[in-house]
Amino acid sequence: MSLPIHPMDRVEVRYKGIYDFENLYKVLRQWFFDRKYDFHETRYKDKASSPFGNEVEINMSPWLKLDEFIMYHVDIKTHFWDVKEFEAVVDGKKKLMTEGRFWITFNGWVEFDYNNKFKSSFEKRILKFLIKTALKKYFELKYLDGVTYDVYELEALIKKNLKMDSSYNAYP
Amino acid sequence: MTEVKTLCFGETFEYRGLIDTAGFYKLTDKWFNDHGYDKTELWNFEEIYEDGKQMTLRLQPYKKISDVAKIEIRITCEFKRCKDVTVEKII
Numbered sequence: 001m002s003l004p005i006h007p008m009d010r011v012e013v014r015y016k017g018i019y020d021f022e023n024l025y026k027v028l029r030q031w032f033f034d035r036k037y038d039f040h041e042t043r044y045k046d047k048a049s050s051p052f053g054n055e056v057e058i059n060m061s062p063w064l065k066l067d068e069f070i071m072y073h074v075d076i077k078t079h080f081w082d083v084k085e086f087e088a089v090v091d092g093k094k095k096l097m098t099e100g101r102f103w104i105t106f107n108g109w110v111e112f113d114y115n116n117k118f119k120s121s122f123e124k125r126i127l128k129f130l131i132k133t134a135l136k137k138y139f140e141l142k143y144l145d146g147v148t149y150d151v152y153e154l155e156a157l158i159k160k161n162l163k164m165d166s167s168y169n170a171y172p
Numbered sequence: 173m174t175e176v177k178t179l180c181f182g183e184t185f186e187y188r189g190l191i192d193t194a195g196f197y198k199l200t201d202k203w204f205n206d207h208g209y210d211k212t213e214l215w216n217f218e219e220i221y222e223d224g225k226q227m228t229l230r231l232q233p234y235k236k237i238s239d240v241a242k243i244e245i246r247i248t249c250e251f252k253r254c255k256d257v258t259v260e261k262i263i
Contacts, residue, residue: 016218171201
């Protein structure tokens with residue numbers, strides 16, 4: 001079994017108002033495409049649950065193989081309620097906008113030894129000791145911080161797309 | 173179990189009036205970055221209601237001071253009934 005390490009807490013963004021759903025989705029996909037992440041959409045659910053609008057659930061779990069030993073994972077869960085689409089004129093152009101409320105959660109983690117090269121229990125204990133104790137600082141600085149700031153960068157991009165006031169990110 | 177020592181708890185202040193929310197967030201984020209804190213943002217909610225915009229932030233930036241200890245600051249901000257206004261800044 002591989003060794004997963006979760007360096008960060010789950011980040012949650014909630015929004016209620018008018019937004020461009022198509023652009024939001026495009027921005028997410030493009031960000032992962034630019035960073036060469038492999039994309040996997042684990043769930044796409046759209047149901048007409050109430051007269052107020054549809055309920056949409058999209059879960060994504062992209063991953064990036066850094067080398068033969070380390071893999072980044074970013075888990076994204078979204079839930080949209082009261083989704084109502086309407087046409088609006090934005091900057092002189094007709095656009096399909098969406099009204100409703102939603103939350104998005106981001107969670108980044110790192111998987112060590114995803115190829116299961118360390119098979120025996122002794123080897124696994126050695127691996128755990130190296131990653132969590134002996135080479136902790138090296139892995140923390142090089143890989144765990146990497147996935148954390150990747151997630152915060154993506155979160156800032158989403159907030160910028162939604163024109164939220166808190167779209168600034170001081171952490172490069 | 174970890175040992176948590178709370179140095180100050182429940183320091184709150186309220187304000188009503190003109191505020192640059194984007195500037196406030198930028199200032200907070202930049203301050204923590206400049207002072208060597210790692211970012212942890214648990215909540216970031218923004219909801220638009222009929223009587224204005226409502227924002228909720230929960231930040232928990234931390235700084236590791238040694239291999240066994242870290243400093244953590246927990247901040248919860250609530251902005252209620254925010255309405256956009258344009259003001260002229262005179263320098």
